[in-house]
Amino acid sequence: MSDQTNANELPRRRFVVLSGTVGGAALLTGAGVMAGTTAAADTAHGGPTPDPWCPTTPPPGGANPCPPAQLQPLCGRPTDDDPLWNDVKYCTQGVTPPPPQPKPDCLKVTPNYVILHGKPENTHNYLLLPSCRITGIECPFVHMDSAANYWHEAWENARSGGSVPVQYPDIGLGINSQHARRYDQLHIHMAGIRASTQRRLQELESQGRMATQPSQWAAPGNQAPVSGPAGTGDRVYRILKLQDLQQNLFTLLYRNVVVPNSLNMADQTIIVVPKTTAAGSFAGSFYVLNSDTSLHDGTSTCDYLLVYA
Numbered sequence: 001m002s003d004q005t006n007a008n009e010l011p012r013r014r015f016v017v018l019s020g021t022v023g024g025a026a027l028l029t030g031a032g033v034m035a036g037t038t039a040a041a042d043t044a045h046g047g048p049t050p051d052p053w054c055p056t057t058p059p060p061g062g063a064n065p066c067p068p069a070q071l072q073p074l075c076g077r078p079t080d081d082d083p084l085w086n087d088v089k090y091c092t093q094g095v096t097p098p099p100p101q102p103k104p105d106c107l108k109v110t111p112n113y114v115i116l117h118g119k120p121e122n123t124h125n126y127l128l129l130p131s132c133r134i135t136g137i138e139c140p141f142v143h144m145d146s147a148a149n150y151w152h153e154a155w156e157n158a159r160s161g162g163s164v165p166v167q168y169p170d171i172g173l174g175i176n177s178q179h180a181r182r183y184d185q186l187h188i189h190m191a192g193i194r195a196s197t198q199r200r201l202q203e204l205e206s207q208g209r210m211a212t213q214p215s216q217w218a219a220p221g222n223q224a225p226v227s228g229p230a231g232t233g234d235r236v237y238r239i240l241k242l243q244d245l246q247q248n249l250f251t252l253l254y255r256n257v258v259v260p261n262s263l264n265m266a267d268q269t270i271i272v273v274p275k276t277t278a279a280g281s282f283a284g285s286f287y288v289l290n291s292d293t294s295l296h297d298g299t300s301t302c303d304y305l306l307v308y309a
Contacts, residue, residue, distance in 0.1 A: 067141035138266035168192030174302030192307035228304030
């Protein structure tokens with residue numbers, strides 16, 4: 001299942017609904033407002049208001065399983081009617097999606113996330129979705145210290161030997177911006193990535209054209225074009241190399257790119273490309289790409305680089 005993009009991006013791919021709940025009232029604020037909201041929520045609320053659709057088990061690396069109630073205007077309400085949120089509710093609570101939405105295949109269900117098929121359904125197109133109601137990248141909760149590290153979980157499942165392995169020569173993980181997606185429950189794509197993308201990133205690494213510390217991520221010298229499918233041209237990405245995914249990528253992006261440059265979190269896309277060896281095995285590090293339309297030739301969608309079909 002791939003997301004739709006806006007009129008200036010790739011043609012919108014229409015992906016069939018996977019039953020999951022959460023409708024979305026994700027009104028995005030500017031970086032400064034989000035920072036204030038985040039601070040207030042962290043200091044005033046040590047835990048979320050109990051909710052029937054929220055798990056109670058704390059997520060790995062986080063203290064709170066779900067956004068606090070006062071973030072619902074930005075992060076969505078449990079009563080929202082969104083197809084992907086309906087899918088999540090079916091997998092976690094057994095709530096049948098409203099017709100004509102079909103019941104999803106719940107490939108993996110945990111207290112903190114579920115994994116579903118993407119569309120088209122194949123062995124290299126999956127989605128990881130929070131069990132909590134979280135509309136998407138614009139929700140301030142995703143970059144709080146208490147939030148779960150969904151990127152780490154996506155990789156652990158998608159890698160060779162994982163619970164839901166992506167069967168493709170190179171793996172890519174990605175999330176679209178608020179305006180480039182179709183459904184409003186946060187979902188990380190677990191898909192293939194083009195071999196040309198892997199080669200390009202290794203070439204840029206050899207040229208020293210990527211950040212090795214999060215604080216350098218937004219520097220112009222660490223921005224470079226990467227080609228998408230034939231005929232779509234290059235798009236410019238901010239590129240960071242990490243040795244692991246132990247840190248929340250939403251937090252790294254917000255603190256090192258969005259806030260210092262007065263950007264909107266809602267406009268951002270993130271793509272993670274595990275580095276591979278010449279033999280095709282995991283090389284032990286990750287390329288993390290970010291872009292938005294504030295960059296010359298930038299993009300707010302991950303769909304140029306990920307392979308779904």
